[in-house]
Amino acid sequence: MPAPGAGAGVHWPDDFGTRFTIFVDTEEEFDWGAPLSADADGTRHMAALPPVHARFAAAGAALTYLADYPIATSPLAVEVLREVVKDGRSAIGTQLHPWVNPPHEEEVNGFNSFTGNLPLALQRAKLAALTDAVTRIAGRRPLVYRAGRYGIGPDTAALLAELGYRIDSSMRSAYDYSDEGGPDFSAVPNHAFHLGELVELPFTTVFTGRLRRGGARLHRNLAHLPRGIGIASRLGLLSRVALTPEDMPLDEAREAVRVAVGEGLRLLNFAFHSPSVEPGHTPYVRNEADLAAFLRWWEEVLALLDKLGVRSASVDEIIAAACRPA
Numbered sequence: 001m002p003a004p005g006a007g008a009g010v011h012w013p014d015d016f017g018t019r020f021t022i023f024v025d026t027e028e029e030f031d032w033g034a035p036l037s038a039d040a041d042g043t044r045h046m047a048a049l050p051p052v053h054a055r056f057a058a059a060g061a062a063l064t065y066l067a068d069y070p071i072a073t074s075p076l077a078v079e080v081l082r083e084v085v086k087d088g089r090s091a092i093g094t095q096l097h098p099w100v101n102p103p104h105e106e107e108v109n110g111f112n113s114f115t116g117n118l119p120l121a122l123q124r125a126k127l128a129a130l131t132d133a134v135t136r137i138a139g140r141r142p143l144v145y146r147a148g149r150y151g152i153g154p155d156t157a158a159l160l161a162e163l164g165y166r167i168d169s170s171m172r173s174a175y176d177y178s179d180e181g182g183p184d185f186s187a188v189p190n191h192a193f194h195l196g197e198l199v200e201l202p203f204t205t206v207f208t209g210r211l212r213r214g215g216a217r218l219h220r221n222l223a224h225l226p227r228g229i230g231i232a233s234r235l236g237l238l239s240r241v242a243l244t245p246e247d248m249p250l251d252e253a254r255e256a257v258r259v260a261v262g263e264g265l266r267l268l269n270f271a272f273h274s275p276s277v278e279p280g281h282t283p284y285v286r287n288e289a290d291l292a293a294f295l296r297w298w299e300e301v302l303a304l305l306d307k308l309g310v311r312s313a314s315v316d317e318i319i320a321a322a323c324r325p326a
Contacts, residue, residue, distance in 0.1 A: 037099070174207070186220065
């Protein structure tokens with residue numbers, strides 16, 4: 001993915017301030033260490049979501065649930081989502097996992113798990129099926145989308161615009177999935193920018209440490225050295241920190257938030273996977289101790305954001321601010 005062109009950046013109005021958003025990859029349960037399967041469609045973890053959502057609501061944080069097809073067609077998940085968005089600020093968007101999203105015409109494999117690699121007609125059909133399913137449960141057409149596995153392609157923006165989307169969040173700043181057949185986001189910045197008719201909100205990645213100005217290029221070079229990335233991180237030279245509790249230590253996340261705010265990032269984009277709200281479904285939350293650490297991570301990070309004056313932004317607030325003159 002190329003860097004956005006000159007003038008593509010979103011010019012946030014002054015009264016928008018510095019804000020944060022939390023997108024939840026709301027998806028089926030599957031074995032992260034096994035090959036992908038079209039039969040993996042469990043959604044029982046959604047029963048554990050309401051008390052977790054209540055913690056965010058109490059802190060004034062809006063959540064955007066990016067529902068994929070198994071979620072959008074699960075009676076349990078639908079009931080839970082309809083209930084939690086009654087807080088008045090949270091919303092339901094879409095996330096496309098092509099291997100569990102009809103029509104099923106492609107071979108299920110790693111390359112085809114990146115939606116942007118599929119034939120255009122099949123991409124359109126899968127996205128339309130997902131959009132219709134989420135429209136039925138949300139009572140309105142979804143406005144925000146994320147490609148599963150960040151599998152955006154050259155046709156994604158135009159397809160989303162056709163279906164009335166306003167926001168895409170399929171890019172993960174400073175990450176490279178090209179070895180797996182996916183996109184390379186090494187040149188993608190953290191700041192929001194216009195992508196055709198859409199606003200692109202990359203999943204925020206912050207480099208911390210004394211060599212953080214080296215960014216993605218230095219991090220990639222360190223990967224070619226034995227234990228280079230780990231040594232650089234332990235020495236406080238360079239760490240790549242995504243804004244998620246999943247595999248990102250609390251102290252590093254807090255420092256990343258401070259760096260992002262200090263460097264003037266106007267919208268910090270956080271994320272997590274919905275199955276992490278119940279132990280046993282993701283590598284990040286295997287037991288009750290992991291869940292307690294997951295919840296504490298959010299408690300501490302939300303407290304820091306509040307201390308720094310960084311407020312939550314809902315999808316509607318982002319669209320209103322990004323689409324009006326600065």
